[in-house]
Amino acid sequence: MLHDQSEKPIYKQIAEWLEEEILAERLQENAKVYSQYQLAEIYTINPATASKGLAILVEEGTLFKKRGLGCFVSPGAQKNLLAKRKATTLKTLLSSSVKEAGYLGITKEEFQKLVEQEWENQKGDKK
Amino acid sequence: MNAISFENVNKSFHRQSALIDFNLQIPENTIVGVAGRNGAGKTTMLEIISGLQTPSSGRAAVYGFPVTSLEVQSNSIFVEENMAFPAHFTLGEILAAGAEQYTFWENAVALPLFQYFEFKMSAKIEQLSKGQKRLFQALFGLCTRAPLTLMDEPLEGMDETIRKDFMEALLKDYIQKPRTILISSHHLKEIENLLEYLLIIENGHNILFSSIEDLRHSVLEITGPIAELQQLLTGREIIFEEEISPGILKAVFYYSGSKDKFSSFHCTWSSISDIYTYLVKKKGGIRDVYHSTSSQRNYS
Numbered sequence: 001m002l003h004d005q006s007e008k009p010i011y012k013q014i015a016e017w018l019e020e021e022i023l024a025e026r027l028q029e030n031a032k033v034y035s036q037y038q039l040a041e042i043y044t045i046n047p048a049t050a051s052k053g054l055a056i057l058v059e060e061g062t063l064f065k066k067r068g069l070g071c072f073v074s075p076g077a078q079k080n081l082l083a084k085r086k087a088t089t090l091k092t093l094l095s096s097s098v099k100e101a102g103y104l105g106i107t108k109e110e111f112q113k114l115v116e117q118e119w120e121n122q123k124g125d126k127k
Numbered sequence: 128m129n130a131i132s133f134e135n136v137n138k139s140f141h142r143q144s145a146l147i148d149f150n151l152q153i154p155e156n157t158i159v160g161v162a163g164r165n166g167a168g169k170t171t172m173l174e175i176i177s178g179l180q181t182p183s184s185g186r187a188a189v190y191g192f193p194v195t196s197l198e199v200q201s202n203s204i205f206v207e208e209n210m211a212f213p214a215h216f217t218l219g220e221i222l223a224a225g226a227e228q229y230t231f232w233e234n235a236v237a238l239p240l241f242q243y244f245e246f247k248m249s250a251k252i253e254q255l256s257k258g259q260k261r262l263f264q265a266l267f268g269l270c271t272r273a274p275l276t277l278m279d280e281p282l283e284g285m286d287e288t289i290r291k292d293f294m295e296a297l298l299k300d301y302i303q304k305p306r307t308i309l310i311s312s313h314h315l316k317e318i319e320n321l322l323e324y325l326l327i328i329e330n331g332h333n334i335l336f337s338s339i340e341d342l343r344h345s346v347l348e349i350t351g352p353i354a355e356l357q358q359l360l361t362g363r364e365i366i367f368e369e370e371i372s373p374g375i376l377k378a379v380f381y382y383s384g385s386k387d388k389f390s391s392f393h394c395t396w397s398s399i400s401d402i403y404t405y406l407v408k409k410k411g412g413i414r415d416v417y418h419s420t421s422s423q424r425n426y427s
Contacts, residue, residue, distance in 0.1 A: 009343045010320060037302050044295050046158055047302060048323045052340055099390075 010045055014053030019062065022077050023085075029078070033063055033071040128190065130155035130275060130307035131176055133333075136185035138171055145171040147331040149185070153309070153324070155274075158301060160318055160339075161311035162403050163328035169311045170207070172328065173277050176309070177205035189275060203275035204229075206268035208261070208283075212252050218263070219248030222270075231272035231304060240266060240296060244289070258284040265293060269300055278310045282317070290314070294321055315400045325399065329407050339399065346402050347382045350375065351392035359389070367405040379405045 008016075018034075021027040034042070039050035054071050057063040062081065063071040074080075101111045131153040138146040146168050153159055163169045174180040175187050178195045189199045212221045222241065226232045241248075244262060255263060265281035282290045298321050301308060309326075312318050319325070325342060327335040337345070346366065349356065353376040360378055367379040379397060386394055397405065 009340060011340055040302060041299060043320075044298055045320045046298070046323045046339070048157070048338075049320070049340060 010043075010049050011052035011056065014039060014043070014045075014050055015056045018053070018057060019081055022062065022073055023081055025078065027073050029073050029075050031073050032069075033073060035070050128155055129153060130157075130190060131309075132186075132188045132191075133172075133175075134186045136175065136182045136187050138175065138180065138183050144331050146175070146182075149331070149333055151326065151333050151336060153307065153326075153336075155190070155307050156305040157323040158297075158308045158310065158321055159324040159326055160315065160322040161309055161326045161328065162313075162315050163311075164407055167328045167407075168331040169328050170279055171331075173205065173207070173279050173309065173311065176275070177203060177277055179205070199275070202273055203277065204268045204271045204273040205277045205279070206264050206281050207279040208264075210264045210268075212267075214251070214253055216251070217248060218246055218250050218252065221252070221267070222248070225267060225271060229271040229273060231274075232270055233272070236300070236303070237270040240270065244292070258286065258289075261285060262289060262293065266296075269297060272300070272304045272306060274306050276306055276308045278308070280311055280313070282312055282314055290317060294318060297321065315403055319399045325403075327403060327406055334406060342399060342402060344396055345381060345383055346379060346397040346405075347386060347389065347394060348377065348379050348397050348401070349389055349392050349394045350377045352376070356392070366402075367408060 018027070027033060033054070036047045036051035036054060039045070039053065040047040043050070054063065058065055058071060061074055062077045064074050065071055098111065101114075106114075129152045131151065133149050133151040136146055136149040137144065138149075149168075149172070151172075161169050161172070171180060175182060176189060176194060178200055181195065187194045189203065192198045216224070218241070222234075222237060226234055226237070241263075244266065246259075246263065252260065252263070261281065261284040265278060265285075268276060268278055268281070282293070285293065294317070297308070297310075310318065310321075315325075319339060322339050325335065325337060325339055326333065349359075350371070353370065353374055356376050356378060360380060364381040365378055366381065369377050371377045386396065
């Protein structure tokens, strides 16, 4: 699950793995999430690193903390994650398309035309 | 509280400096990796912490106590190549002595651990191979659960599967009984995930002490045309730069923030072991050695 070669820091990989568990409903709303020590043992990583992965998700509101009990999945977390992933994934794809267009010397107007054509194509397919 | 504190420590042997104006503060109950080339001063630093050497000047303290005090001696363990056990004792007797001597030793953990690594309790230390001896020393150090555990190159001489098993044991044991662990190693890639902090020593100086996670996004590697890069790089703290082919520069520099700013160049975050390599790299490097010999050659 964790990639040593990945450019992503381990704590981000931990956070993303937990997000995927929530998206796949293997971790449901209000369910207790692994502790930093469990995560550290599962992945053989320093507990401080695992704790940072949990902290990100708490900060973003995906998890909430109960004092002395650990972290739990926030109500609505799955829905929010879906929305967040849609926004970021689409943005990343668009950003690399625009960059590619720039390399190829395509103007903004030409690019917009391409988008419209593609849109029509796909809508047309569905009919 | 800091487990270890060095203030302007100098140490020299026969007028040769081993540590120079060395400052260091290590928070307690953390796992710290100690990296550096051979002869950089890692062992000298560990020997000072364990009370085997005293600073020539400056102050070194463990939990606020001078390093040579009895409190420190009875609460620390130093695993190193020359760590000696009584030669006429069996391994079982050595472990029994450990259980008696160290407050936090747990036979319920220690005995199955030595069993897992297939040590015969009736054997004697001199019957072990070199690799087995290093493993026995490292496991003994781990089992003492001493609040300050120092390990100098514990992985040396172990084969890869044993190294993996040992590091997993180290982590699990640390989770059960948190303590301050310093571990020096040339296998930075293998141990980096276990670490909370990394210390890099070079020529007797502390050149880097940082949280591992902070370090992962603090050094950028960028490649591009020299003229354009030089503009971007002015005023930045450059760790390493090299003209990899005519007109093309590769530069490595400290940077915190989004790397999007450099998106028009080939640009990546340095891995922990690459950061280490760049920081301790000799000027020019091997490439220059070969470059000068090939240019002297006459092919005509």
